[in-house]
Amino acid sequence: MSMITIKNLSYQYPIVETDVLHDINISIEKGEFYAVIGSNGAGKTTFCNVIRGFIPHFYKGDLRGEILIEGKDIRDWELGDLSQKIGYVFQNPFTQISGVKETVFEEIAFGLENLGLEVEIIKEKVENVLKMLEIEYLQEKNPFELSGGQKQRVALASIIVMEPDILVIDEPTSQLDPQGTEEVFKIIELMKNKGKTIILVEHKMELIAEYADRIILMQDGKVVKQGLTKDILSDEDTLQYGSALPQYALFGIEMRNQNMDLGSIPLTEKQSISVVQQWMKKEGLA
Numbered sequence: 001m002s003m004i005t006i007k008n009l010s011y012q013y014p015i016v017e018t019d020v021l022h023d024i025n026i027s028i029e030k031g032e033f034y035a036v037i038g039s040n041g042a043g044k045t046t047f048c049n050v051i052r053g054f055i056p057h058f059y060k061g062d063l064r065g066e067i068l069i070e071g072k073d074i075r076d077w078e079l080g081d082l083s084q085k086i087g088y089v090f091q092n093p094f095t096q097i098s099g100v101k102e103t104v105f106e107e108i109a110f111g112l113e114n115l116g117l118e119v120e121i122i123k124e125k126v127e128n129v130l131k132m133l134e135i136e137y138l139q140e141k142n143p144f145e146l147s148g149g150q151k152q153r154v155a156l157a158s159i160i161v162m163e164p165d166i167l168v169i170d171e172p173t174s175q176l177d178p179q180g181t182e183e184v185f186k187i188i189e190l191m192k193n194k195g196k197t198i199i200l201v202e203h204k205m206e207l208i209a210e211y212a213d214r215i216i217l218m219q220d221g222k223v224v225k226q227g228l229t230k231d232i233l234s235d236e237d238t239l240q241y242g243s244a245l246p247q248y249a250l251f252g253i254e255m256r257n258q259n260m261d262l263g264s265i266p267l268t269e270k271q272s273i274s275v276v277q278q279w280m281k282k283e284g285l286a
């Protein structure tokens with residue numbers, strides 16, 4: 001089922017003379033995990049802002065084409081309803097902090113309070129999310145006294161606690177170390193396993209290769225490639241659109257170029273080991 005249907009979407013920011021997004025066509029399916037990739041300035045954040053209705057509800061500009069969220073035109077959605085349907089985690093975690101709450105616990109509870117839920121239910125939901133993201137130790141801290149990585153986790157928690165059907169997450173790991181980054185991907189996978197639809201902007205190809213179902217590759221405001229992760233990230237052609245490939249795929253491609261065909265291009269460490277083992281057997285090397 002298509003959660004988000006986009007047809008011939010173009011967009012021009014106010015004042016700017018040229019379009020920033022050009023004729024985008026895409027269908028986002030329920031329960032799938034999409035990674036949006038592409039170089040700086042490709043239009044990834046702008047694209048996310050269209051999906052979550054920030055464009056056109058806040059940013060005016062000139063929006064053309066059709067954007068349907070669960071079949072209903074985005075212009076006809078109330079922004080309040082839309083923000084319950086689509087949780088958005090900002091590229092900059094500092095932007096997400098409300099500034100009106102004194103502890104992390106209250107910060108995460110803030111959105112639920114606004115929905116007018118009972119205190120007991122709010123407490124239970126916040127406690128569950130604190131546990132899931134392993135940030136219980138932060139609950140009494142002031143949100144402004146957190147490190148960048150801690151802020152990113154609290155920002156993610158404050159969205160997950162709202163249980164939106166669609167999660168749009170813009171570079172959630174920029175402030176995190178490798179371990180923290182892997183943990184965030186595991187949390188996102190958990191969300192996917194709960195049936196959520198995920199749209200994640202990320203640059204870390206090895207992790208995208210491991211976790212994402214599908215890729216949306218953007219360049220200069222266009223979607224230049226879209227499809228299954230295994231197809232897009234194993235294709236040398238992807239490199240010409242300003243995107244990187246996982247190092248395992250580069251290894252596989254280089255082997256093939258050296259006339260050592262592994263049979264398929266691996267994307268992950270596990271796949272690399274397996275194709276190399278098979279190749280060595282075939283070559284009589286093992």
Ligand SMILES: Nc1ncnc2c1ncn2[C@@H]1O[C@H](COP(=O)(O)OP(=O)(O)OP(=O)(O)O)[C@@H](O)[C@H]1O
Nearest residue numbers: 013014016020038039040041042043044045046047
């Ligand atoms: N509010 C704005 N008004 C006018 N132009 C903007 C605005 N925000 C972004 N742009 C321009 O739109 C283009 C796309 O920017 P966007 O932030 O969507 O790219 P991005 O792919 O998210 O980049 P990054 O990887 O650096 O986050 C850039 O050329 C940027 O300068």
Ligand SMILES: [Mg+2]
Nearest residue numbers: 044045046091
């Ligand atoms: Mg961006």
